[in-house]
Amino acid sequence: MFWTNDAPSYKHPALEVKQTPFSGRTYHSNCALTPGSCILDIATPYADTIYKHFRTEVCAECWRYDGGRRTFLTMRDLGENAGLFFCNDQCKASWLGREGEELVELLSGLETARRRKQQGKDKQTDAQAILKLEDIEQYIVGAWDVARRDTMRVKLVRQWKTLQLDDFEADIARYVLIALYHYARELDSQGLDAPGSCCSSSHVRFGMASWDDFSALQSGEQQQISKFPELVNDHVHIYQVLHSRFGTLLPPDCVSPTRKRLKELITIENVRKALSVDPGNSFGIWEVPITEESEGLGFGVYPIPSFFNHNCSPNVRKERDGRRLRFVTTRDVALGEEVCISYGHVEAMGLEQRRKELMDGWFFCCQCSQCMTEGGSTSPTRFVPVSLHICPRAHNVLSGLQRLAARCVPGT
Template structure:
């Protein structure tokens, strides 16, 4: 694992209790940068803020827009501070990605018209893994019928779905680009990849790293059954609009901006499993794109998946803090750390909350009940007080 200062300062360890985590490889003083990642593997800025946020450096000035001087790619939902940010984004993502995003934005509902579509899964009382697998098997069967695919071409996405679809599309496009060239994989940690390879800089990660993150599919959809309809709808739109080997556009469609002839063919990567993978790792592993400096009033502008930093576990008294500079994330020790110590961050800015509030916040947002040493000590102290009585 690379960091900004030379040799690796952290290593992946595997525990039956905590899974994969980072541990220090040597004694570290306070304020040591242990990890520095330049960009997420995939990200999205919410439509609500897109015209106010630079697509590259994520600069946001409380709704001001005059600093966004490069607006050449507004049809793709991209605004930039200046030519430098624009060129940086294009160097990493490529002009082809602009065309992909234009096509996707054409599928976004402009205005709500008529009766809203009916969601089938919202009435389901219990969601099981078998139920989810069967639902996606039905989708796979449906796409084998050309008439069904033609119907999917007419579907549109609401803003929530379109924002998620942008993130999925970027991730699948990165997989497509990786599949076209030699990649390096790893069985026990993130791949040594991309940061030094021109044109394939996806945050030192590959799709294998991205896909190896823990999925929260079952937990998310069990809590919010309507998400299944959203996810299937996203898949249907992506499959119909970007898998041209399966569904060839007509000459008339090729002449419209909704289906540009030069849009990248993603037939080989738009599969139910890949879309489920991308959607499943959010939000359990996502890093919020927050207005900085982060305060209780900061706006959440979007999110990104950084596979390499996702190996940091949560602790309610973390010994590592996250610093965002543009789209770069730096992880810096908050105190001296001994060799072999686990390196942990805070997932939800919960350090000043009570035990009950912390656990509720983490359970609702990240789907786990925190059992870090701080929570365990506070729970034990509370139990002792209750046992002692008044």
């Protein structure tokens, strides 16, 4: 098969999402497939972020990275400090063609909330105290309830405009802003339909996905916050900045319908939803070719491939080509068989070690066919949604796991 970088996304008609008793929803094939069949080819994520540290070294469109050298980036930052650098005119035109000038302005606006001088954070004590809480959900809801009450206090919201985000928060806020902007674009495109029509091929999609697809992804909020309780503060902080900058009064000269929609979409529910699908579903954007030394440049959420479960003996491999992700069968797949990828390089390990790695890194007890065969029937546990994304804030703690994540679903 021949692919080009601007080819549209593709999903094999045989791919079907089915519910399983032990590992949630997952893809099955409703026909036999031969090795080398491309079953999913997704041109772009629904939302993504390149970490600030790499922003001036990575092409914003094709994610080319040359070990920190910048000479190939011939197109300077598109907006005022928007953090958009490109290889050439073609990459710039592709990015602008998909995203539009308005997103450049929004990203520039968000960057003004980035703290110039980063400060260290020491939340160890808080985190340890909070980890003892039995009911993490109550802790999360409590934090958001305070934010909801504060949103009603006009004076306070005005003060939020002066809030500054640290690099970690600003990078995540960028991903949330892009997701909500795409949602606004989608709603705009629906508004263009004749009254009464419920759907149309003209509706804007990103990587074949709508906001409904994006928000239907498994939430990793509880698992992420139970491991890193201090993240709740970062999340509320992100909401406060997005709300005060894009969710309140519009600039007097604003005529853009998308911008007006975006204002309505900056809600606690939507921001929290976008934040909750990142862990467990995002694919790390890693320097290629992947080696032990590869840098993690950012992450993207691709809702359609997020339904691949992990298998310790996968029948599908993932290939990244720029911002495209392709999924190709590695052996014969029988009619009705589950199609899975590997979330990490665990295949060569023994059962115990594999399960430990997946539990430590992704918080689930692996119930794949390989582990079930090796582990017998003593191990199955009921399916509990879990978190897979390795939080950059925890990079030092989890750098080994991040390396593992380099080869994983919600990892690369």
